[in-house]
Amino acid sequence: MNRILSFVTTAALLATVPAGAQMQLPGEQPAGMPAVAGPLTVKYKTDADRILTAAMADNDGYAALAYLCDHIGKRVSGSPQLLTAIEWGAELMKNAGLQHVKVQSVMVPKWVRGSESATVTTTGKGAIKKPLHMLGLGMSVGTGKDGITADVLFVPTFAALDALTPEQVKGKIVLFDPGWHGYGVNSQYRTAGPSRAAAKGAVAVLVRSATGLAMQTPHTGTLRYDETMPKVPAAAVSVEDALMLERLTKEGPVQVHLQMDAHMEADQKAGNVMGEIVGSEHPEQVVVLGGHIDSWDVGQGAQDDGSGIMATFEAVSLIHKLGLKPKRTIRVVFWVNEENGGAGGRAYREMIGDTIGDQVAAIEMDGGAEKPLGIGYGGFGAPRRPAAPAPGAPATGMAPAARGGLDMSTLSEQEKQSYVWMQEIAALLKPIGTDTVSPGGGGSDIGPITADGVPALSPRTVGLHYFDWHHTEADTLDKVDPDDFKRNTAMLSVVAYVLADMDGRLAGRKSTLRE
Ligand SMILES: [Zn+2]
Incomplete structure (x- = not known):
């Protein structure tokens, strides 16, 4: 159990509800704020257009996902396939020219079906x-x-x-x-x-x-x-x-x-894989993005979360390929053991230690690479986790207040300014149709750092089919549409780049769920 409240359903949800899906009911679209062009839109228009064009023409990200799915396959914590995936992931980052590529050692539980x-x-x-x-x-x-x-x-x-x-x-x-x-x-x-x-x-x-x-x-x-x-x-x-x-x-x-x-065996050594584009002016300040490298022991872990690690990796790789040099560091992380323990997210928090204030933003993609609508950010004014069904009442999935969108009157000036910036960044994403900003965002791997106030973001998608094949034998590559995958990559790449380069910093908020 981590530092999050040990209240069992809340803690369980933190470890299992993927980002991007937290506030969405089937067929329900998040209440998004439209893009509004502003100074950031003007400043980054040229760079963003280059990224979008490159991302939509890029086939390397999807090809890497196909390799992961077909040649490495399912990779539950404690399995040899997970170790193969970790080694392969580090090679992929090195071959892409990322800097400071490393595997942070993490012990993971080994559950055998x-x-x-x-x-x-x-x-x-x-x-x-x-x-x-x-x-x-x-x-x-x-x-x-x-x-x-x-x-x-x-x-x-x-x-x-x-x-x-x-x-x-x-x-x-x-x-x-x-x-x-x-x-x-x-x-x-x-x-x-x-x-x-x-x-x-x-x-x-x-x-x-x-x-x-x-x-x-x-x-x-x-x-x-x-x-x-x-x-x-x-x-x-x-x-x-x-x-x-x-x-x-x-x-x-x-x-x-x-x-x-089914039984447990001794914990196994595994790790978080990470690589960077080192910032040109503030290398110590980090925009981190990623997903989780482990999966369940069925299917291929294609949408959950092969799509997340490959889209975030390619998003960073493209910035490097284009020769863009953000002022702050962009770090991509493939966290380990999201599915049954969260050891990777906790180990990352430990690695960050006292430098938590230098984590500028955290973006997690763990809701599948379905057609993206935009970015979820902050979650202010709306609970990030669905409410437990009240005794005797039919479950609704979330508190009614969360459905109405964002109540701006509850935000601090810094939080309001942050939403304005996000709307200006979203305006850069109009060409690919992912130009909304919605309250929410986050994920279980970044939970330990966002609980300490690091601004949380994640892609918001149409959310139509993710839970049709989630955690099943059917979570295979064919479920990931190549164009939707590219749109996610493109969106993540622009958002990460601008957040790493812009003068301002987004507001974060410490979680009230901490002990
Ligand atoms: Zn997942």
Whole structure:
């Protein structure tokens, strides 16, 4: 647990909600402020146009992503593929001519899935026995050799669980399916559900996959045990199977046999990969951007977060290729262990130490390279994390106040000025159609530094399909549209360059969630 509040759902969300997706519900566009041209637009128009043209003509970034996906592939913390990816990433940065390329050593947890299965059985008329489409949740314990066989108890929400007595839950396999209310809400059942059910005596937990699309694809992702509760095995089932189990439990007793070999092994050495364009006037001041190099142990980690590390890398590489020399340093970082621990983000914070004041801005891309709409920045006036569903109330994904956009009256003068600058920078992005600025922005890897007041930014996208294949076997290269990838790269490159070169500095705000 880090310095962020140990309140379990909040901490779990910090580690698992990707940037760019935090405030978006399916199909809901962030409340964006339009671009407004101003002095920064005029000053950087020529450089920005060069960057945009180069980025939209560039195929190297996508080619590197294709190599990562097809030749290195999935790269969960503790795996040999992760080490291969780290070595390859450092080579890529060196070959691109970045300076100070290094791998910061970070110890990461090693969770091993092993073999796993789940079978549903009913008795009586129309009795069935069939396998379920499942994926064990990351960091779950196993079931033991014999597996666990128990009756399924369908529980729609945490509020419904709270209303049950321990006698009603004891010895059962709890199935959570609140319906789909957006990732911020649904992922809480995955992260906190196992311990909350165990607290009432459940022997195992199944959760509906955290997705809005039913394609018989189970979605994994990390759980987070409450150390004061018994650790019970937990798995995600496909949306279809969750709904079938729900129907069956309304007819009569339903049994599931769950078998999982999942276990932890000794922590492994891994690392954060980083490289720089050193600033010409203020080399000690840093604009940092990046994503996470680890993925889950399924699929290729293409959108999550191969697209993020490759788009941020290419954004920096292009600035170097064009011979642009920003006054401050631009650093690209491939953080490690975002998915199941956040060790990379914490190690980066430790590396920065007392020089935190020199981190000028932090940009994280971890929401997939879908069509970008603009940049999320700051999050002032709107909670960065969705609110937990109130007991008994249908989950909405976020507090109503977050939907109305930015309340400028709550901002300091420096914060207002920062939004003006961001709108002027956004005006440079008009040619590629990514010219909005919205409250929000951030990510779990940069969380430890943005909590200490470093201004947080992240791309905002249409957010239509990211959670369709997130954490599944289907997160493969074909899901990343090359033109959308280029637009993300182009946008990140202009934003990073201007932030690193402009006279002013954006306002940041320390997180109130710190202990
Ligand atoms: Zn991610």
